[in-house]
Every structure is written in structure tokens, then in C-alpha cells.
Amino acid sequence: xxxxxxxxxxxxxxxxxxxxxxxxxxxxxxxxxxxxxxxxxxxxxxxxxxxxxxxxxxxxxxxxxxxxxxxxxxxxxxxxxxxxxxxxxxxxxxxxxxxxxxxxxxxxxxxxxxxxxxxxxxxxxxxxxxxxxxxxxxxxxxxxxxxxxxxxxxxxxxxxxxxxxxxxxxxxxxxxxxxxxxxxxxxxxxxxxxxxxxxxxxxxxxxxxxxxxxxxxxxxxxxxxxxxxxxxxxxxxxxxxxxxxxxxxxxxxxxxxxxxxxxxxxxxxxxxxxxxxxxxxxxxxxxxxxxxxxxxxxxxxxxxxxxxxxxxxxxxxxxxxxxxxxxxxxxxxxxxxxxxxxxxxxxxxxxxxxxxxxxxxxxxxxxxxxxxxxxxxxxxxxxxxxxxxxxxxxxxxxxxxxxxxxxxxxxxxxxxxxxxxxxxxxxxxxxxxxxxxxxxxxxxxxxxxxxxxxxxxxxxxxxxxxxxxxxxxxxxxxxxxxxxxxxxxxxxxxxxxxxxxxxxxx
Numbered sequence: 001x002x003x004x005x006x007x008x009x010x011x012x013x014x015x016x017x018x019x020x021x022x023x024x025x026x027x028x029x030x031x032x033x034x035x036x037x038x039x040x041x042x043x044x045x046x047x048x049x050x051x052x053x054x055x056x057x058x059x060x061x062x063x064x065x066x067x068x069x070x071x072x073x074x075x076x077x078x079x080x081x082x083x084x085x086x087x088x089x090x091x092x093x094x095x096x097x098x099x100x101x102x103x104x105x106x107x108x109x110x111x112x113x114x115x116x117x118x119x120x121x122x123x124x125x126x127x128x129x130x131x132x133x134x135x136x137x138x139x140x141x142x143x144x145x146x147x148x149x150x151x152x153x154x155x156x157x158x159x160x161x162x163x164x165x166x167x168x169x170x171x172x173x174x175x176x177x178x179x180x181x182x183x184x185x186x187x188x189x190x191x192x193x194x195x196x197x198x199x200x201x202x203x204x205x206x207x208x209x210x211x212x213x214x215x216x217x218x219x220x221x222x223x224x225x226x227x228x229x230x231x232x233x234x235x236x237x238x239x240x241x242x243x244x245x246x247x248x249x250x251x252x253x254x255x256x257x258x259x260x261x262x263x264x265x266x267x268x269x270x271x272x273x274x275x276x277x278x279x280x281x282x283x284x285x286x287x288x289x290x291x292x293x294x295x296x297x298x299x300x301x302x303x304x305x306x307x308x309x310x311x312x313x314x315x316x317x318x319x320x321x322x323x324x325x326x327x328x329x330x331x332x333x334x335x336x337x338x339x340x341x342x343x344x345x346x347x348x349x350x351x352x353x354x355x356x357x358x359x360x361x362x363x364x365x366x367x368x369x370x371x372x373x374x375x376x377x378x379x380x381x382x383x384x385x386x387x388x389x390x391x392x393x394x395x396x397x398x399x400x401x402x403x404x405x406x407x408x409x410x411x412x413x414x415x416x417x418x419x420x421x422x423x424x425x426x427x428x429x430x431x432x433x434x435x436x437x438x439x440x441x442x443x444x445x446x447x448x449x450x451x452x453x454x455x456x457x458x459x460x461x462x463x464x465x466x467x468x469x470x471x472x473x474x475x476x477x478x479x480x481x482x483x484x485x486x487x488x489x490x491x492x493x494x495x496x497x498x499x500x501x502x503x504x505x506x
Contacts, residue, residue, distance in 0.1 A: 068108040070176045076106035078122075078152045082168055085157030103165065105172065109152065114175050116201035121154060163192065171196045171205060180208040187213060187222045191229070198232050206237070214240040257285065257294045265298075265342040275345060282349055292355035295346055299359055302343045307369045309336035313382075314372040333386045340392040347396050351403045360400050360409050364419040370426050377429050390430040391441055397423045398448045405454040417463050420452050427452070428473050446484075449474045453488040464492055 068075055083102040113119040158164040171193055174180060184190050190209040197205035210233065213226060223245065230238045247253070264271065264278040285291050313332040316325055350356035376382055377390060401423075403409040404416060411419070431445050453471065456464050474485045 068111050068176070070173050071106050072108075073106040076108055077150065078107040078109050078112065078154060080105045080107050080112075080172070081153070081155045082165060082172075083155070083157055084160050084164065086160055101165070105169070107172065107175075112172070112175050114202065114204065116203070118154075118200065122152065167192050167196055171200065171202060174205055175202065178204070180205065184208055184212050187216050187218055191222060191225045194229060198229070206233075210237050210241070253285075253287070254290050254294050257282070257291065258297060261294065261298050261346075265302075265345060279349055279352075282353060288353065288355065291353055292350075292358075295350050295353070295355060296358050299343065299346045299350065300362070302339045302346060303362065305339040306336050306343060307366075307372070309333070309339070310369065310372040310376055314375040329381065330385055333382055333389065337386040337389050337392065340389060340396070344392055344396050344399070347399050351399055351408065354408060356400065356403055356409050357411070360404060360411050360419065361415050363397065363400050364411075364415045364422065367422055370422045373426050374429055377426070377433055391444060394427060394430060394444055394448060397426070398444060398451060401448065401451045401455060405451050405458075413459065416455050417459055417467075420455050420467055424452060424467065424470055428470070431473065450484045453484055456488065457491055461492070461495060468492060 081104055109122050113122060158168055170183060174183060184193060190212045194209040197209060218226060226241055230241055260278050264274045282291050309332045313329055316329060347359060350359050382389060401419060404411045427448055456467050468488060471485060475482050
């Protein structure tokens with residue numbers, strides 16, 4: 001076993017995925033028996049494709065290794081037996097061919113000592129130990145010195161995996177170069193090489209793999225493999241990798257969604273497309289409660305701005321210059337109109353996700369806001385500045401009221417009553433004061449009338465009696481043109497003339 005002073009890293013399991021990058025190397029190995037592996041080295045340099053290590057890369061030496069090259073028997077002082085270490089639990093059919101499962105490679109002690117694993121094996125402490133079995137975790141190390149040829153014989157067992165031999169060969173070749181970029185050129189190649197580099201404690205290679213992975217995009221499968229390797233990296237090495245996949249705060253998803261909503265409704269030039277995309281993100285988001293909190297937060301902000309703008313418009317400060325006051329009034333109306341549109345989009349998203357309960361309750365508690373709207377709409381100043389403001393506000397009301405009437409939002413009786421009580425006068429003022437009435441506005445008013453009458457039918461008789469009296473303005477010149485109003489009153493009178501139900505229960 002290697003001393004603890006050298007075992008700064010744990011050995012990592014080597015998980016491979018199919019790859020064509022080393023196919024040419026593998027094919028060459030199969031064609032040469034173990035005793036002629038020296039011929040393989042020269043053959044490799046001549047026939048390797050551009051995706052494998054080129055001859056220039058293979059021969060490039062690190063400092064102080066002027067004549068050393070990979071798998072050169074004429075200068076080597078180490079023979080490494082690289083073999084597949086079959087476990088008794090492995091399947092009967094090996095995943096590596098017989099020719100490729102046991103090969104011999106000529107290496108140089110001064111070069112391979114770049115890997116701390118080999119440096120430990122070749123240290124004086126280990127070379128002078130005899131008859132010691134140093135087999136550990138499928139790595140069989142025999143460092144006995146051969147008296148005949150003065151070569152150190154080392155054994156390295158690898159997992160029975162289709163790419164184990166080829167990836168180990170690649171890492172051994174990388175010991176002979178400082179130019180890792182020709183081999184580590186994709187996330188998949190870095191993830192193939194990194195486990196072996198960690199296994200051999202090849203620090204330079206580990207750094208290159210980590211640096212490459214920090215800079216490039218990952219597929220979902222790549223990300224899983226990165227996460228599986230992070231425990232075997234030092235803290236400073238894994239910091240950047242973890243930063244990519246680890247949220248900085250517990251509520252980072254909600255902050256991200258909230259930021260996207262603000263960009264969509266406030267500052268993006270292609271607002272319609274961006275709103276549609278953000279709406280899809282909200283629909284697909286896994287946590288409905290998070291989406292609720294984000295939408296409620298944005299809803300409250302936009303509603304506050306609309307209310308403050310209308311309050312300032314309805315109660316202006318006339319102490320300043322007239323032109324200045326008029327400019328401020330125009331700004332207040334434009335601010336209310338812009339944020340009213342944002343509010344409408346938010347209401348639609350909340351109803352779509354069935355998270356508009358709080359919005360309905362909030363909308364039903366706007367007595368001061370509706371009073372400001374009534375004062376504003378009874379004036380004519382807004383008509384030439386923001387003619388669409390009444391429609392925007394009433395569309396918000398109509399969306400929420402429809403959701404209540406349809407049962408999409410289960411609102412309490414008091415909420416239902418206050419929703420109609422506070423917003424019915426706004427509808428009536430808009431009908432009476434907004435002229436000429438556009439066809440789209442007429443449709444909106446009629447829809448909201450019908451919805452209010454449906455909600456009134458859900459209230460106690462006493463509440464319905466008070467509210468129905470305010471709905472007489474829904475009537476038209478021709479009684480037949482307002483069937484919704486006729487039906488509402490007929491329903492109330494039918495209930496009013498029925499015998500008391502409590503007596504029938506006795």
C-alpha cells in the first residue's frame with residue numbers, strides 16, 4: 001500500500017462512456033502481441049488520427065527528459081504491465097478483448113514520477129522492500145528490479161471496462177507532455193481522463209481537466225459525472241465546479257423568477273415575447289408555492305404603484321406652477337396606466353396557476369383605491385392622456401371576479417361581497433362617463449355585469465338585496481336586451497317568496 005504521505009487523493013472509480021476518441025489506438029493495440037509492444041509505439045505515432053495523440057505530442061518531452069519518448073524500449077528503465085483485473089463478481093464475458101486486456105509498455109522513471117503514485121513506487125523506501133504484496137484496489141504493484149536488464153517491473157490493474165486500457169494509455173502518454181490541450185478538448189474527454197489522473201495522482205493532468213471543465217458547457221449526463229467526481233477533488237479545485245451547480249441562497253429560485261418577471265414587465269423591448277416565455281417558465285416551475293410567492297410579491301408592488309399614482313392624481317398639490325402641476329398629473333396617469341398593464345398580466349398568471357387567492361382578497365379591500373378611481377373617472381382630464389385606463393382596471397377586476405364566480409378561486413363570503421360592493425360603482429361610472437364606448441369596452445362591461453350578478457347570487461339574501469338595487473343601471477332601453485339582470489332579480493324574488501327552510505327542517 002502506498003504511504004499516507006503520498007495518498008493525498010483517494011482512488012476514484014472509473015466510469016466510462018462510449019467514446020470514439022481512442023478507437024484508433026485501441027485497434028493498433030489489438031494487432032500486436034505483448035512482446036512486440038515496442039513496435040506498437042512506432043506504429044501509433046504513424047497511424048494515430050487527429051483525434052488521438054499526435055506524434056508531435058507523444059514525443060514532446062518535459063524538462064530534463066531530452067531523449068525520452070513514450071514506449072521507447074531503447075531508453076526505458078521501467079516496464080509497466082497494464083492489464084484488466086477481473087473480479088470474481090464480473091460477468092463471464094469480458095468487456096475488453098483478450099489482445100487488449102494485458103499489454104506491456106516501456107516507460108521512464110524520470111518521466112512517470114510526475115504522477116505521485118509512480119513516484120511513491122519508485123522511491124527508495126519501496127524499491128528496497130522485498131516479497132511484499134502491494135496489491136490495493138485493483139492496482140498490483142511489483143517493483144522488483146530485474147538483474148538481467150536493469151528494468152523496473154511494475155504492474156497496474158484496471159477495471160474491466162471497454163475503455164479502461166485506452167484511457168490509461170492516454171494518461172500515461174500525457175506524462176510525456178505539457179501540452180494537454182490536444183487531448184483534453186471536450187467535456188467527455190476531460191471526464192474520461194480525470195478519474196485516471198486522480199487515481200495516479202497526476203496533479204498537472206488533474207488541474208488541466210478541472211480547468212477545462214470549469215470553462216465549457218456540460219450536458220446533463222456530463223453534470224452528473226462532474227458531481228460524482230467532486231468529492232475526490234480538493235476544495236480549491238472543486239470550488240468553481242460547485243459554484244455552477246450550487247445555489248448561493250436558499251431562495252435563489254424565487255429571486256431568479258422574480259427578476260425575470262421584473263425584466264419581462266418593465267424593461268425588455270420585445271415585451272410580448274418575453275412575457276410569453278416567462279409565463280411558460282412559471283407554468284413549468286416545479287414549486288407552485290414558490291410561484292405563488294413570487295407573483296404575489298410582484299402583484300403587491302405593481303398595485304402599490306398604481307394606487308399611489310391615482311392617489312396623487314386625485315389629490316394634486318396646486319401650490320406649484322400650473323404647467324408643472326399639469327406635467328406631474330400626466331406623469332401620474334401614465335405611471336398608473338403602465339403599471340395597470342403589468343398588474344393585468346400578473347393577475348392572468350396567478351389565475352392560470354390557481355394561486356390568486358390573496359390577490360382576490362387584496363382586490364376586495366380597495367375602498368380607498370376605488371374612491372380615487374371614481375374621482376379620476378368623473379373628471380375629463382384623463383381622456384386625452386390615458387383613454388385605456390378604465391378598461392385596464394376593469395379587466396383586472398373582471399379576471400378576478402370571473403375566477404371567483406367559476407369556483408377557480410374559493411373566496412369567503414365577506415370577500416365576495418366586498419369585491420362587488422367596492423368595484424360595482426367603478427363599473428357604473430365607467431359606463432356612464434366613458435364615451436364614445438368602444439365595442440371592446442361594451443363587451444367588457446357586459447361580461448363584468450354578468451359576473452357581478454352571478455357572485456351576488458351566492459350571497460345571503462340581505463346582502464344580495466342591497467347590491468341588486470345598485471345594479472339597476474345595468475338595465476337598457478329594451479328590457480329584452482338585459483336578460484342577465486332579469487334573471488338575477490327573478491332568482492332573488494323566487495327565493496324571497498319561498499317558505500322559510502328552517503321551519504321545514506323541524
